Amino acid sequence: MQVKQEKFGEVDSNTVSSFTITNDSGAELTCINYGCIITEMIVSDMQGNFENVVLGYDTLEEYLNDTTYLGAIIGRVGGRIKGAQFKLDGQSHTLAKNEGNNHLHGGIKGFNRVIWDAEVFEQENEAGVQFKYLSSDGEEGYPGNVAIKVTYTLNNENELVLTYDAVSDKKTPFVMTNHSYFNLSGNLKRDILNHTLKLKSDRFLELDQEFIPTGTMLDVRNTPFDFTGERTIKSGTVSNHSQNVLVGEGYDHPFLLSSNHDEEIILKDPESGRSLIVETDEVGVVVYSGNSIGDKGYIRDVPARKHLGICLETQGLPDAIHHPTFPSTIIDKEQKYSSVTKYKFGVVR
Structure with a gap:
């Protein structure tokens, strides 16, 4: 196991580095300390x-101009917050608006737009990078100074483990996730239309016209949202179900997981034979089909186009x-925040 560090670019005279972790079987993870982005x-x-x-992209400039959060860490809160405001213990907090009147994925300068401190580690059967960032009180409107650690570990079992740790000096909302788009074709x-997905989930959240949860949890049975058995992503993109049509022909929905660290999310590409098993501590996963x-x-x-990748954003709702x-x-x-999501890559023989 080894980690190779190289200069990737500069932002405001600050160096952005890339880190390539290679395991003994030849699998490789490459990430950068701008947004903790997974590039390959x-x-x-x-x-x-x-x-x-x-x-992913090959240049920092492309990431600076990206609006789709390719491979990035999301925070302080993943997903949308209605009206870009909330009350906490009777006090109102106004957040940055970056999607109409709403707040999305941490705001204008969320965790995906900052340079993180990085430290590599190498061991016999695993290696990786630990990223650190201090999110200051009032950043994008959130209360509290939050010290965050994100660790990416690749091991010889072809598992990529993402570990999130944080502690705040004030009560605050906090929902971290990674926004990698997977495409197992290689x-x-x-595109990912013929990928199959299986989820241990019997409920998903209904969305309103702004893609914000209405508060209603819907039963997946007899709908294109039933992934309790393998289902192609295409089945949701051609569906006339109002929720599939709403989000641009496909999925952009939070699912409640009924099991954790139990092969609860399985993505496959039948043609390449690749599989991805995702296991997590989190209560849900947002399935986004790149609409x-x-x-x-x-x-x-x-050429960029819809349905070129699928996000499996393990997170709070x-x-x-x-x-x-x-x-x-x-x-x-x-309070110490800690969460682990594991991605196990394999093949179906």
């Missing part, structure tokens, strides 16, 4: 071909601050 994940298909399975040879990836520009020489019936996403003063 290279794994084998069933023929032994090693190819990239995430969407090097974006195809709003624009058709302008390129992603590593491949969006806009939970406005829904008392949702699991709480508030961390108390000096």
Whole structure:
């Protein structure tokens, strides 16, 4: 196991570094300390071909101009907060508005737009990078100074483990996630419409016209949202279900997980034979089928287009601050926040 560090670019005279972690079987993770962005994940298909399975760019300038959060860490709160405001213990807090009247993925300068301190580590069977950032009191409107650690670990079992740790000096909402877009075809040879997904989830959240949860939890049975058995992503993009149509033909919905660290999320590409098993501490996962990836520009020489990648955002439920019936996403003063999500890459023989 080894980690190679290189200069990736500069932002305001600050160096941005890339880190490439290689395991003994040849799998590679590359990430940068701008936004803790995962730029590449290279794994084998069933023929032994090693190819990239995430969407990303080759230059820092492209990431600076990106509006789709490719591969980035999201915070302080993943998803949308209605009206870009909330009350906490009777006090009103106004957040940055960056999607109409609402607050999305931490605001104008969320965790995806900052340079993190980084430290590499190498061990016999695993290696990785630990990123650190202090989110100051009032940043994007949130209360409290929050000290955050994000650790990316690649091991010899072809598992990528993301560990999130944080502590705040004031009570604050806090929902971290990673916004990687997966495409198991390898090097974006195809879109993700024929990928299959299986979820241990029997409920998903209904969205309003602004893609914000209404508070209603819907049963997945007899709908295109039933992933309790394998279902193609395409089945939701061609569906006339009002929730599929609403988000641009596909999925952009939070699912409540009924199990944790129990192979609760399984993505497969039948043609390449690649599989991805995701296990997490989190209560939910936002399944986003890349409906709003624009058709302008390129992603590593491949024309950008909708459904080119799928996000599996393990996290607390969006806009939970406005829904008392949702699991709480508030961390108390000096309360230690910790969450782990594991991505296991393999092949189906």
